[in-house]
Amino acid sequence: MTGFAVCVLGLLVGAEPVGGAPGLWQVETERLRASVERLASEEFGGRGSRADRGQTAAYLASRFRAEGLSPLFAGIEGAAGVPRAEETIRDYLQNVPGPAQAGDERPLAERPALGWNVGGLIPGGDPAVADDLVIVSAHFDHLGRRGGELYPGADDNASGVAMCLELARVWGRSKVRPRRSIAVVGFDLEERMLWGSTWFAGHPPRPLSQVKLFITADMIGRALGDLPLKDIFMLGAEHGKGLAEVVAGVPRDEGLKVSRLGVDFIGTRSDYGPFRDAEVPFLFFSSGEHPDYHSPRDTADRIDFEKVTQVTRLVGEVAWTVANAETTPEWQGRGEPEVVEVETLVHVCDQLIARDEAERRAGRSGFTALQRLLVTNTRNQARAIVERGRLDADERGWLMRSAQLLLATVL
């Protein structure tokens, strides 16, 4: 029985839910679907232009407020809000100024906003650690319209924002408060060199030393290369002492496979970048790139909402656990190379080979001979490492290059 089933059962018999964070059984697939559909609709214009991003930011702020979250930027200098935003939501918004123009002598915070970060707070209940912060985040901006065509960005990243809205709802309504504070944040301008999260990390509402864990989700509703993968990739755990163990220890839906990779496999691809650079322990969740990435075909009807639901619960459990733990994961440089990463690679290669074989059986062209060689070779060598049960730094370097080559040429 999963933890959620246990929780629901606890509720049915009128007992306190056992295990797992309070309320996460309330995470609802249909509400996640409705959020993604709305965010990806014409109403928000693909969340690309300044006006459309401003409207999206105001919408998210009003949702955080309606769910009972406190404003994250209250009393913070430079939190001026979107133009014409109602007074009631202004403190949920952080102005993100544009880069300095030549000759503009004004301090950054006084320049007109290029975008807006959005944040709500669940204040911690334990005075000893309530100043600590766990951040759960997703970027809400996307590509807007190009050549008259809407880029809905349903997976990128309405899916991650829907997760944030759902967790805001669950935590905003919960009578149980976490010991540490939890912030739910929507970042603007991720598609423009992570400018929103970079600004936030440079002008945080609380010192970054108090951020005990930063989580961001970017594209959590599809599958890598459209392969039949039940995976959510989790990167960054290698930089937080004990973080992988925290994730392994929380209740999880059985259908979801959490596949670990070192963040150096992909470099800087989302809003964790500025936090990693500031040595804040972090986790990045993504289901990976697919053929509709950054295209008008990234639509809501192609999203696996069951997966979005499962990831939302997982992220909620991890954030809640760290917000209540005795000790929090401390930053560490990369540790020893880990075999679990190689298992992830074997698993992806197996799926690629299976798809290629199915394509060829059906008389369609699969891989080229060279691609097949690359995938098979990588899989076989990776499998040998898994069977041996350990790998060294040289092998990891080789695996990383193979994985990058796979991403570039096969997926």
Ligand SMILES: [Zn+2]
């Ligand atoms: Zn994205």
